[in-house]
Amino acid sequence: MSHTAHIPSHRKPRRSASKVSLRAGVAGGVLSTIALAGAAAPANAAQPVTETIEMPTLTGDLATTAAATVQATKTVAADLQLHAAQDAAASSAAKDAKKAKDDADQKAAEAEAKAKAEAEAKAKADAAARASRSAARTKLSSSSSDGSTSSTTTFKSSSATGSAASIVNFALAQVGKAYVSGATGSSAYDCSGLVQAAYRQVGVDLPRVSQDQSATGTQVSLSNLQPGDILYWGSSGSAYHVAIYVGGGNFVGAQNPSSGVVERSLDWDSPTGAVRVL
Template sequence: MDEPLVPLVPMSHTAHIRSHRKPRRNAPSLAMRAGVASGVIGTLAVAAAAGSASAAEPVAQTMELPTLTADLATQVAESADATQQAAADYQLQAERDAAAAKAAKQAKADLADAKKAEAKKKAEAARKAAAAEAVSRSSARTALSASASTSTNVAAPASGNVSTVIAFLKAQVGDAYVMGGTGPNAWDCSGLVQAAFKQVGVDLPRVSEAQSTSGTPVSLSNVQVGDILYWGAAGSAYHVGVYIGNGQYLDAANPSKGVVIQDLSGYPATGAVRVL
């Protein structure tokens, strides 16, 4: 079947020229765009409301902020003051500790100096006492020597000779014992006896063996003051001393005792001789 023929409409002479008017948008597109715009506006409104609410809330906080800031400043100031005070207290305590340590050190040094001074004072006193004792002994010996030099065996009575010997012997008490010593401050037994009798002009042998046979032998039951006592056999005695009465004798005993006075009962002699 043949298609119907469409009549040809004659075209305008301006149909080929593009129109400068904006094309119309259809209604659905406009409605959709209006809805989107409305939604955007609503969102902005909600955001603005939320922003207003958010902006309103800090206003109250800002009103209270000066109070909080003032409290914080007070606390900081108080903390600083406390820190400064603690530092000051620490420094003061450190200074006190240093002063106490210095004082203790000074006190210790002063005590040591005082002890040294006291020891020096005692040593000086002991030295002076020893010097005085030495002078005293020297004076006694000088007097005994002078007395002996003015007397002779013939003119002086026996009792005077004996007392001179005993006085000399007692003046040596406390002197040291030294083997081979003959004075004036250290003796052995025979050296002391020889020096004592020399004060009255009696020359005795130097050693104990020979002294034990000098003079006249006497029994121990008849011994008198001034008699020479000996220990060991006559002629070979190993020790001598002088009887001073009351059961006692004086001798240069040994290094530990020196010149002493002892009892015969503690160390009985073997025999005795008389030279005065």
């Protein structure tokens, strides 16, 4: 091969490793040939040796490798960012869940404490009401041994007419009969049993117990009573005793086992309120 030989360069998009090695070998051989030719040239050669050598170009393979490396780096970075975002989201969700649980526990504890306080207050109110009813019953059951509180005077109100007169007359006719808890006549009554029996004479069917009777009809003032009105002791809807107002400031009621059905003055034991059914 001449020392001025030109080695052509062949560029292709991609080369395999074996082709790159082959070209490197060819290039090495060419350089060796050039070296030998230079050694064999006359020492007095006037013209310098000019060589034009084109080395194999590997730019395509290197660019492809670099691009692949950059893409892999980007993929790894994206994966790391995704994992970091997922970890941050999981941590935030865990904090939110813990806060929600703490808030729920606090609300539950507050609700439990409130319910307990309300239950205790209701228990105290019920106990006070029971004590009040017990004291009232004790007062009703106390009667004078000299007979001053066991009057059996029969009173017929001249102002009672119609159904009211029938109720008053029936109540007065029961004075002197026995008091028996749960009895509704005809030889014995309890307080609400007497009131119910009196109103049944005029076709009015009242509730059985004093609590319900005290909430039946229209509430009226004690200063505006009429014969036949129902008197109650306690509060409307939870009364512990009832009787019938017969006029003239008196009432008839089945008081207690020791006194039975009696007629009393309102001054003897002033009722709490009254209702008018007729």
